[in-house]
Amino acid sequence: MALVPSGVQEPGPHRATTGPDGRFTIAGLAPGVYVLRAAHPEHPRFYQAGIDIPDGKGKVDIGGFSLARAQRVEGQVVDQEGRPVAGVRILQERSGPLEIAAAPETDPDGRFVLPEMILGHLTLCKEGYWSVGPVVSPSRPSNLARIVLQPIPPPFRVTGRILDDEGRPVAGARVRSSPHEDGCVVPTFVDACTGERIPDPVVAADADGRFSLEIRERGDFDIRAEAPGYVAALHSRVEARPGQSAGTGFLTVWSDADGRFAAKVSPGTYSLLATHSRYGPVRLESMALAETLDGLEIRLPPGLTLTGRILDLPAGAQGLIRAEQDGASHIIQAGPDGAYRFDNLGPGEWKLSVSVSMKDFHRDGGGSVVLSPETAGRFDFDLALGNASLSGRLGSDDNPILAGIELLTSEGNKIAATGAGILDGEFQFPHLRPGSYILRIKDQTSGRVFNREVEISGDQEIGIEVLE
Numbered sequence: 001m002a003l004v005p006s007g008v009q010e011p012g013p014h015r016a017t018t019g020p021d022g023r024f025t026i027a028g029l030a031p032g033v034y035v036l037r038a039a040h041p042e043h044p045r046f047y048q049a050g051i052d053i054p055d056g057k058g059k060v061d062i063g064g065f066s067l068a069r070a071q072r073v074e075g076q077v078v079d080q081e082g083r084p085v086a087g088v089r090i091l092q093e094r095s096g097p098l099e100i101a102a103a104p105e106t107d108p109d110g111r112f113v114l115p116e117m118i119l120g121h122l123t124l125c126k127e128g129y130w131s132v133g134p135v136v137s138p139s140r141p142s143n144l145a146r147i148v149l150q151p152i153p154p155p156f157r158v159t160g161r162i163l164d165d166e167g168r169p170v171a172g173a174r175v176r177s178s179p180h181e182d183g184c185v186v187p188t189f190v191d192a193c194t195g196e197r198i199p200d201p202v203v204a205a206d207a208d209g210r211f212s213l214e215i216r217e218r219g220d221f222d223i224r225a226e227a228p229g230y231v232a233a234l235h236s237r238v239e240a241r242p243g244q245s246a247g248t249g250f251l252t253v254w255s256d257a258d259g260r261f262a263a264k265v266s267p268g269t270y271s272l273l274a275t276h277s278r279y280g281p282v283r284l285e286s287m288a289l290a291e292t293l294d295g296l297e298i299r300l301p302p303g304l305t306l307t308g309r310i311l312d313l314p315a316g317a318q319g320l321i322r323a324e325q326d327g328a329s330h331i332i333q334a335g336p337d338g339a340y341r342f343d344n345l346g347p348g349e350w351k352l353s354v355s356v357s358m359k360d361f362h363r364d365g366g367g368s369v370v371l372s373p374e375t376a377g378r379f380d381f382d383l384a385l386g387n388a389s390l391s392g393r394l395g396s397d398d399n400p401i402l403a404g405i406e407l408l409t410s411e412g413n414k415i416a417a418t419g420a421g422i423l424d425g426e427f428q429f430p431h432l433r434p435g436s437y438i439l440r441i442k443d444q445t446s447g448r449v450f451n452r453e454v455e456i457s458g459d460q461e462i463g464i465e466v467l468e
Contacts (some may be wrong), residue, residue, distance in 0.1 A: 007279050031053050032052075065364075073113070074113050074114075076106075076109070076112075077111075080149075084109045085106060086107060088112070089124070090104050090112050094349070109139065125192070144186045145310055149345065156214070158223060160175070161211070162210065162227070165302065167299075169208045169209025170205060170230065173227035174205075175223065175225045179221060196241040201215060205225075227300055229303055229344065230301065230344060272367075302373065304344075306342040306377035307339070307377065308321075308381065309381070311338065311385065319352070324351070325350045345377070348395075349370045350369055354383070365381050365382075382436070385433060387431070388434045390428070390439075392461055401443055402444045408438040408439075410438065435456060436455055437454050437455075438454075439449055439452045439454050
């Protein structure tokens with residue numbers, strides 16, 4: 001038995017085992033709404049939602065319930081030599097904590113019985129082995145054919161050195177592998193046999209900058225290196241996958257900034273396919289592959305610093321600055337005076353964006369800066385912030401105008417945008433610097449755009465009865 005909090009993430013579930021009379025007690029529950037789950041090797045799994053545990057001490061009797069009759073599915077697990085394998089746990093493809101704990105195991109003859117017909121793959125778990133079994137469903141025969149258990153392939157090993165931009169070793173640099181960042185989605189690898197997340201392997205480079213990294217989970221990986229005072233480097237990507245059968249497999253590496261790549265391979269005849277987003281593919285025959293990648297060299301250039309300020313940041317406002325380059329992104333918060341500082345950035349052009357916000361106020365801006373070792377990097381954000389404000393109303397009390405409004409500098413650069421209220425046509429631009437502006441109004445009904453020059457010297461309110 002298990003009680004799992006409904007709709008919340010809490011440690012659990014809370015478990016208990018029924019006695020000879022079928023009764024059970026689960027203690028130590030916090031007030032809330034729970035889902036009851038029951039599993040037994042002779043019956044299908046049982047779920048009951050909406051069990052309310054109220055405040056206060058005492059017992060809650062949820063009454064009795066019956067487990068359905070079993071719909072058995074039988075099978076046998078053998079090794080590659082056809083010998084039965086005992087002690088193999090049989091899991092459903094999407095097993096939860098309770099199902100993993102209560103998974104049936106194969107007997108000395110390698111046989112197992114599932115308590116119900118499941119839809120999806122079976123996962124076979126035993127130390128030193130891991131395999132995905134066949135798909136089972138109500139439309140398939142109840143007796144499965146023999147399932148061959150495959151041994152876990154050896155770990156994929158990556159070795160190399162971490163150097164600075166002058167070729168000197170960087171001792172103590174941290175090197176880690178992580179799932180390849182394909183667009184904006186970074187997969188998380190989970191051990192199918194325990195339900196636990198597989199952590200990213202991390203090692204430290206020795207005094208000569210050398211490292212050796214073992215990757216046990218298979219998939220597409222990035223190799224990252226970082227050290228204080230240097231720009232973090234990324235080697236993207238390494239593809240580590242088990243062979244389809246004994247003696248076969250494949251390995252993929254990406255070239256570095258110099259177009260170089262290297263891989264130590266074992267004997268075997270394969271083809272090599274080289275691809276690039278801006279070039280046609282090239283295929284070379286008779287190439288050998290192995291489960292190692294030796295001699296990977298990652299260079300860490302010295303980090304560059306970018307400083308600046310959000311000019312005239314209002315008291316109590318929060319300023320967030322983002323720096324982006326080639327998919328790399330760094331975000332920091334400006335200080336109360338608007339000052340900010342990025343360390344360990346790489347050379348080249350960085351796209352900058354800023355977001356200033358406080359209660360009932362938001363302002364965005366952007367820019368770019370080119371960093372190089374020869375010049376200090378600095379960029380100040382001028383969002384025309386000040387102590388003046390502009391407010392007003394479009395239309396009249398009886399006939400407000402619904403419109404989108406932009407505030408621009410006299411040179412035509414956009415400062416902020418808002419909308420006129422649906423019910424009253426009111427708008428407001430707070431925290432402005434005194435000066436000349438252009439109010440650009442787009443009538444949402446007709447689609448027409450109107451410009452109006454305004455001079456702001458303090459808190460100023462205007463009214464626009466008719467757009468013309």
